[in-house]
Amino acid sequence: MKLLEERIQTDGRVLGTEVLKVDNFLNHQVDPALMQAMGTEVLKVDNFLNHQVDPALMQAMGNEFARLFATEKIDKVLTVESSGIAPAVFAALALNVPMVFARKKQSLTLSGDHYVADVYSFTKQETNHILVDKRFIQPGERLLLIDDFLANGQAVAGMLQIASDAGATVVGAGIVIEKTFQKGRALLDEQGVRVESLARIAAFENGQVVFADESPVAN
Amino acid sequence: MKLLEERIQTDGRVLGTEVLKVDNFLNHQVDPALMQAMGTEVLKVDNFLNHQVDPALMQAMGNEFARLFATEKIDKVLTVESSGIAPAVFAALALNVPMVFARKKQSLTLSGDHYVADVYSFTKQETNHILVDKRFIQPGERLLLIDDFLANGQAVAGMLQIASDAGATVVGAGIVIEKTFQKGRALLDEQGVRVESLARIAAFENGQVVFADESPVAN
Numbered sequence: 001m002k003l004l005e006e007r008i009q010t011d012g013r014v015l016g017t018e019v020l021k022v023d024n025f026l027n028h029q030v031d032p033a034l035m036q037a038m039g040t041e042v043l044k045v046d047n048f049l050n051h052q053v054d055p056a057l058m059q060a061m062g063n064e065f066a067r068l069f070a071t072e073k074i075d076k077v078l079t080v081e082s083s084g085i086a087p088a089v090f091a092a093l094a095l096n097v098p099m100v101f102a103r104k105k106q107s108l109t110l111s112g113d114h115y116v117a118d119v120y121s122f123t124k125q126e127t128n129h130i131l132v133d134k135r136f137i138q139p140g141e142r143l144l145l146i147d148d149f150l151a152n153g154q155a156v157a158g159m160l161q162i163a164s165d166a167g168a169t170v171v172g173a174g175i176v177i178e179k180t181f182q183k184g185r186a187l188l189d190e191q192g193v194r195v196e197s198l199a200r201i202a203a204f205e206n207g208q209v210v211f212a213d214e215s216p217v218a219n
Numbered sequence: 220m221k222l223l224e225e226r227i228q229t230d231g232r233v234l235g236t237e238v239l240k241v242d243n244f245l246n247h248q249v250d251p252a253l254m255q256a257m258g259t260e261v262l263k264v265d266n267f268l269n270h271q272v273d274p275a276l277m278q279a280m281g282n283e284f285a286r287l288f289a290t291e292k293i294d295k296v297l298t299v300e301s302s303g304i305a306p307a308v309f310a311a312l313a314l315n316v317p318m319v320f321a322r323k324k325q326s327l328t329l330s331g332d333h334y335v336a337d338v339y340s341f342t343k344q345e346t347n348h349i350l351v352d353k354r355f356i357q358p359g360e361r362l363l364l365i366d367d368f369l370a371n372g373q374a375v376a377g378m379l380q381i382a383s384d385a386g387a388t389v390v391g392a393g394i395v396i397e398k399t400f401q402k403g404r405a406l407l408d409e410q411g412v413r414v415e416s417l418a419r420i421a422a423f424e425n426g427q428v429v430f431a432d433e434s435p436v437a438n
Contacts, residue, residue, distance in 0.1 A: 047354065051320065051352055052318070052352075053304075053317065053318045053319070053320065054317060055308050055311040055312035055317070056312065058312075059312060081300065082304060082320065085272075085304045085305060086304060086305075086308045089304075089305045089308065092272070093274035093275060093277075096275070097274075098267075098273060098274070099271070100270065100271045101270065101301065103270070132270075133270055133271075135271075136266070136270065
């Protein structure tokens with residue numbers, strides 16, 4: 001999606017080893033070795049996607065997700081709070097279906113009322129739980145999953161597990177930004193999940209974003 | 220806003236003393252004395268507002284907020300994750316301005332990069348911090364605050380503090396559901412903040428919602 005790629009080029013900030021993970025702007029006490037390992041894999045898009053939000057871009061992305069999955073019968077859009085909500089609600093609007101967002105919890109008091117999955121964060125090195133009230137996913141429903149990033153695929157895997165536990169069918173995953181050099185896409189391909197990403201980032205080179213359909217910049 | 224009031228009547232669940240606070244569906248270990256004190260003040264709207272979301276209703280509400288504040292110059296919409304995001308992003312779309320959502324954190328590693336305010340939750344009996352990156356609110360900017368509920372007014376008060384710290388001006392607060400019998404509205408009136416609520420709930424009587432502009436149902 002050209003509009004999004006241009007926005008990433010204009011407003012996304014690739015910050016080498018100096019920066020915090022996207023969406024994790026507060027955690028200033030990150031393990032230095034981990035930051036080193038993350039290396040050039042960091043891209044900040046909090047000025048239009050996940051802290052300050054551009055509503056017109058969100059609407060365009062939601063329309064694009066609806067177009068990409070237009071041939072599928074879809075009953076609901078499922079995402080995870082908080083950064084998934086804006087793109088997901090516009091996809092759901094365009095598809096004329098409800099949107100459900102899974103809640104994230106660090107601690108968990110189990111009850112029988114919710115579907116629960118664990119989501120491990122490689123950068124935070126912690127496990128969170130995501131939950132959906134059982135009333136909101138019915139057996140047989142066809143779900144479109146939406147998320148802002150696809151990196152290691154843990155959030156989407158968690159949503160897949162919830163869908164499976166609910167007896168629902170996943171028609172595919174709509175991703176805003178996919179980092180093709182991390183393992184999430186392969187994990188979803190193995191499971192036969194259709195993935196549509198609006199921007200596919202192949203690498204960060206010399207502080208620049210290289211999209212998957214571009215020739216890499218020579219070093 | 221008639222559309223919203225009808226939806227609250229149809230899908231909102233008033234659950235007497237038996238239920239958890241709205242938006243807090245997991246916390247099953249609530250203090251029984253607190254639940255007693257909360258009494259009939261509980262309304263669950265998680266089937267269209269804050270867990271499962273109705274996108275068309277969100278869009279209608281966003282348009283209504285834009286109409287209500289049409290005479291104001293507004294630079295940005297500010298809300299708090301997660302339940303504020305959907306109504307706020309549609310208000311921002313209709314106003315053609317960016318939307319910023321404050322992040323909630325239970326623990327806090329202070330840095331100079333963020334505006335921070337404390338938000339006390341009466342029902343959870345805990346204080347959370349809300350944060351906004353300083354890049355996203357500039358001195359002199361005119362902000363419209365959006366939130367899903369106005370009860371004791373703590374979240375809006377937190378946003379007011381952040382706006383004040385940033386040197387920004389608050390043109391008003393757009394609230395989806397106001398509970399007029401709690402102290403939030405009075406608190407905002409005292410500070411001269413214009414409040415526009417799409418639904419104003421005066422009471423829960425016999426398991427029914429009584430709106431502020433209706434005559435109460437006789438007992």
